[in-house]
Amino acid sequence: MIHTIKVYLSGMVLAMCSGGLISCTKQQVQADTPATVNMQESSMKGAGATLLSPLSLLTDQDFQKGFNVLHPVTGVVQGPLQYNSGLGTPVWNLAQWYSASSIYGATPVVLGSGSSQFANPNKAVTLGPVTSADGSLIFAMNGQSEFNNVYRGATDPFPALLADQKIADPDGWLGTATPFIGSLANVQFNIDALLQYHTRNQQAGYNAAIHAIQFSCTFLIQNLRPGNPGYGKSMYFLVMLFDDRYPLPGKSISTDLFTGKLIYDVGLAPFSATGLTVGQWKTVSGDILPLIKDGLNEAWNRGILTESQSFNDYKISLFTMGWECPGLNIGTMQIKNLSLVAN
Template sequence: MKKFFLSLLFPVSITALISCSRSADLTANPELVKGVKTAGTVSATGLPASVNLLTDTGFQKGFNVLHPSTGALQGPLQYTSSNGSPVWNLAQWYSAASIYAATPTILSSGSYRYANNYKAVTVGPAVSADRSLVFAINGQSEFNNTYRGATDPFPVLLADLKIADPDGWLGTATPFIGAMSSVQFDIDALLQYHARNQQAGYNSAIHAIQFSCTFLIQNLRQGNPGYGKSMYFLVMLYDDRYPLPGKSVSTDLFTGKLIYDVGLAPFTGSGLTAGQWKHVGGDLLPLIKDGLNEAWNRGLLTESQNYNDYKISLFTMGWECPGLNIGTMQVKNLSLIAN
């Protein structure tokens, strides 16, 4: 089922994949420089020895909402505009209706909940009990209680952030994978609710709900014959078919890109349990290198087999819902530190 996800989620190109984020130059925008976390030392390249590849990880600036079918920018979704303009996109591909027009409900925590019949997004102050983000999706409503066919599109609810050049928030300051000694990923996740709503016609191969963290590993070496080519690296926080999601490797049928999903098992001995917070963390660098080696062994990305030509250029997180499931996930303490 995952092989359909990324091609349907991003049906046009890498440009569509990371559309509507603004170009960023660290040297020209001091606000972006504030987003670079340093360890107090500088490497031989002159770059900070420790760089947070993500910005606004508490979603205090909200989202740029993208249209479900065209991907066009509709406008901001925020609990306040005083924190500045959004840097994250909110993708809702193939949903029956956009959440952009929803009137927010102000919760007792101080957070704002935007909701319609198909999805809900909760954002709010950094001290809110509902921080940093709550995503809910309702497959029963999206599909009118009728299962989709194997090749039919399905709705997603995703936060995505462009990181690297040519127009990511961190731009050319994003280090190449070959220059890193580690990539520490951390997130706390709470599965607030899940119901499969299984009926006649259910097929676990095409109707399973998933909540993943996806990293685009991309050749960004200017002048290299493989410039722009990429693969998908996934950390699967939740897959309703498995108590503990394991490794899954496939090639996307539509784009031909490698999908290297390491699951959740490399980081913990148990999966998410509804109602319980779960910390997920670890060094992604050796796993990303394994993914690149897998791509090369399969004859993909062979224009360059050098880690020094690849960067983590995009981060995407959220639900894909090809079945009648209803799911709610809260996340906080998100970080991605390159050393």
């Protein structure tokens, strides 16, 4: 019998508490049980194997094939969002958890740059050729529209606009060829980000702990060693590109209130001395492997993921990127040159 674990990190959900803003993840996990894996797909031969060559952990990094749009409530795939369907079937999901509307079915407007913009009053997604001035991807959210200009309460849900891609086994695009963290020398992450626009729209009732907008890159670090007692269990590793409360987002470590998973957010400080500024491109680039290992050590020190304390049992199994908007903010972020390469 094959026990398949399906993890949907399609929507980061921010849980609020008196101590501040805590990121947690909307996900569905069928079971934390061992799985039978077709190891013939794997380029790794044993726990101590060495990766033979640089390996890209992401595919369609320029979003040329578009997205499978997920329903804001159920997460069911509604259909594709593409600027050119002839480029292939989408490999990215587009999550819009708790939004008041779905972007699916929006009529695209072709921009002067050659890109296509899909928009409704709550959000906009712009896709186009890699040569476009509006490429590779632009995400925009309008919190005023989402909340009808009324602040949410501390326990109320709030919308997100997120791109996610499953990487590792059992159902990721790279499958069992995804290397274990313990076999790697480095993991080079790169993203160029342009904060095109942001306004807080601060009004009476604003609370920074529950109304901050964030744009993050999130990696699911998961035990995927078949037969291991911790198989399927995971933690979240974040690179916070933008948090409107801080000029330069720093490290933040917390525990998901709903799942007990560790959330290890390194912020932007390990990659830059300054935060994002409206209208200016910033390249965020570096080796994230030592930071991921720091996160796993933090989890183990806190009594989390103790079924295995070996890097050789964990993989980067999923990548998620985008906005979480619990306030009345309006934000627009453009990204390009996204890459995640294991060596």
